[in-house]
Amino acid sequence: METVIEVVRNDVGTSRVAERTEAALADGQTRFTVERFALTSNNITYAVFGEAMRYWDFFPVPAGDSLDDGRVWGRVPVWGFAVATESRCADVPVGTRVYGYLPMANTLVMTPGKADGTGFIDVAAHRAPMATAYNRYATVDNDPAYLTELENHQMVLWPLFMTSFMIDDFIAGEGSDRPEFFGASVAVISSASSKTSIGAAFLMKRRGGVTVIGLTSPSNRAFVESLGCYDRVVTYGDEGTLPDGPAVYVDIAGDRAVNQRVHGRYDDELVYSMIVGGTHWNVESDGDRSPLAGPKPEFFFAPSQIALRSKEWGKAGLDARVGEAWREFARWSDEWLDYRSTSGAEPVRGVFDNMATGAVDPRVGLICRVE
16 A cells, blocks of 8 residues: 655645555566655755645656645655565565655555666656656765764765865856856855755865855754854844845745845845745745845756766766765764654644744754655
8 A cells, every 4th residue: 555645836834644545567667666765855846846846746646546636736755774575676676775856655566777887867758857856866875974873964965065065166156257156255055954954064164265154943942053054144034134245146046035134124135136045935925026136046056067067077076076075064063963763644634734834943954754
């Protein structure tokens, strides 16, 4: 029996546990048991941008679903580990254990292709238009990012860290014909307690050359300040106290009112504005829909930067650069991050619902299993 957690696509706060009979495998397919996965604010971003970025298309709800109730349901992607338990694909025998993109479910059928010593790509027709970074599954025996003692870190932090690494790399502009950090002396990052923001701040401070400012809520201020990866922390509503620019803005909150205040603070001194996420998806806007001061924000899609750097540096070069920074970041995270496990479909659904409302302690890494 397939057990899967689904959400209403235009209402992330509404979820359900659905059970369906598993279909028989076709030639070339492999059935995986989903062992464990992480839940982070990044998964809420996947849901919020699900239509625009086609995140709903990775694990579609079956057409003509008997559980159809008139609403449009979707499956939010997560990152975790799975093991092959039935296979009609010679390249992926039973027992193959992988890390990659999964649904919040107990099982997943894939069509492995382009297999090599390090993993494979799900070449199912519905996934063909998607970015390779999301379709590739790494076998743990040959994954350069994998260490047994860092499995929890890999589930919770690795996908976010890859985004963080690419944010820092793109803004720094290494090898480009523009000035480092677009010529900015200040980098402002919203949703500063989120793990993607923490990773970006960690890397920017590690790189040096820019003052890193974190924007956060009053309730998270003490935690964000304790991290030490931000040069200064400013709470929402106090954007007028942000230091003088020129500045770049990394928007991970997706809060229109915050963006209005940041853009208004810097105006023409804001040399670049990047949209990454939507952790504040459920925050009511103040109704101000006037154009933002300064530059028009540009949406950042990490897989595009990954593809660019893979071409320029080669896969081995990219793995080496990211791997060095990852191991340093992962071990540093032990100073502030604790892991909490939840098993069972309904308990995991409850965790997701809490995540959707923002009611999650940033000090906690959530590890889940649907049984």
